[in-house]
Amino acid sequence: MKKTLLFMLLPLLSILLQAQETVVIDGVTFSVDKKTLIKYSEDKTDEEYVVPEGTEIISEHAFGHNRHLQVLTLPLSLKEIGDYALAGSGLKTIIWNTYPNVVGIDIWGFRSAGDSILSSFLTTDNSDNCTSIDGVLFSKDKKKLLGFPPAKIGDRMRGKYEIPEGTEIIGKEAFLSADIAIVVLSSTVNRIEKRAFSVSSLAIAGSYLNTDALSNVFCKAMTPPEIIWNPFIDPEYIDLYVPEESAETYRNTDYWKDFKTINGKSTDSGIQQMKQSSNLESWIENDILYIECDETMSKITAYDTNGTCFWQGDIHENKWHMATGEFPKGVLLLEVTTSGGKRTEIKLLN
Structure with a gap:
């Protein structure tokens, strides 16, 4: 009985304590x-x-x-x-x-x-x-x-x-x-x-x-x-x-x-300037693009050979994948931005 009563009083005590910590x-x-x-x-x-x-x-x-x-x-x-x-x-x-x-x-x-x-x-x-x-x-x-x-x-x-x-x-x-x-x-x-x-x-x-x-x-x-x-x-x-x-x-x-x-x-930020990063891995397998990063990714932007953006998405994971059926063929540039603001460019052959 005492335990039940104490359990019932705890929420009330919490409210009273909070009230003592604030003033309206x-x-x-x-x-x-x-x-x-x-x-x-x-x-x-x-x-x-x-x-x-x-x-x-x-x-x-x-x-x-x-x-x-x-x-x-x-x-x-x-x-x-x-x-x-x-x-x-x-x-x-x-x-x-x-x-x-x-x-x-x-x-x-x-x-x-x-x-x-x-x-x-x-x-x-x-x-x-x-x-x-x-x-x-x-x-x-x-x-x-x-x-x-x-x-x-x-x-x-x-x-x-x-x-x-x-x-x-x-x-x-x-x-x-x-x-x-x-x-x-x-x-x-x-x-x-x-x-x-x-x-x-x-x-x-x-x-x-x-x-x-x-x-x-x-x-x-x-x-x-x-x-x-x-x-x-x-x-x-x-x-x-x-x-x-x-x-x-x-x-x-x-x-x-x-x-x-x-x-x-x-600008000449196109494909020839891309680099593969040591903290990021990417590959295409069975028409699926996979990216894994040591940090949480916040955004991925994809460019074609001419440097034109053809896809962009908000990402909040350190692993990500998507179908590449609508990606243009050839060499692709992917720019990955992490939650910490680091930008990495990688090169893929689709």
Whole structure:
């Protein structure tokens, strides 16, 4: 009897303990020390909210699914924004008093949460490390572009943004889910970080596939900027334009040479440049293509002899296979991207 009673009380004790660790203030759940904003209620109907000073962390998914809130002010005390913290919300404007040191992934958008309608990033006179230029968020010294509101331009087919001269770094996921097609990189840009230009998804013409890549990039930098991980997501779909005197340098620089064209000419990332990797094995047997990798694969792209992409798929395994009945005959190029961002090119004879 005592064991049965204890078993029945355990869930209640768990709820009571959790309640002791949190506090709810006007529909917003915080940790008991009020340093972490855990959840902004989906049913809260206020159109504006100021996160209290003293708040250091905004938890993942904290503002998700609230479609009423339109203007959010972040405090000077903020140190961290968790993954997907603002994704799926109805926010239109964020007022930044500081840009936190720790920023999670996809903080204001991911495909299944719906399109973000954020159109403006603003700052205050008290903002300590960031500033707003025409609604776009930069570091205080204006050398790093931190965030571009996804719906600022709102034209995925023709929208264009020109990065101001003096900007040196494009930050991680800076253009996340942005509805734009064309970016002009200033001559001063020297570093582009992880997924910087992972823009909103668009169907690829003549294909059942989608891409999160821009259509055109104009880079004024004479020297190819440093690349961190994969900032342009699918460079093989992007036409790149650079200073003519630097075109050959770009064509011979890792990652930049992977763009679809450079100054109107097809890049030479075709079959003759392929290499077999020691950590990846592939073969065709009985019309089935097999690939095994030491790491988890995230994407595989297949090219024909002319360097034209004829198949692409998202992969989340370290082993993969598919029928090759519709593959073109001859020598094939397969580009394998791992979850860690490593890109490997292999050659097969079909």
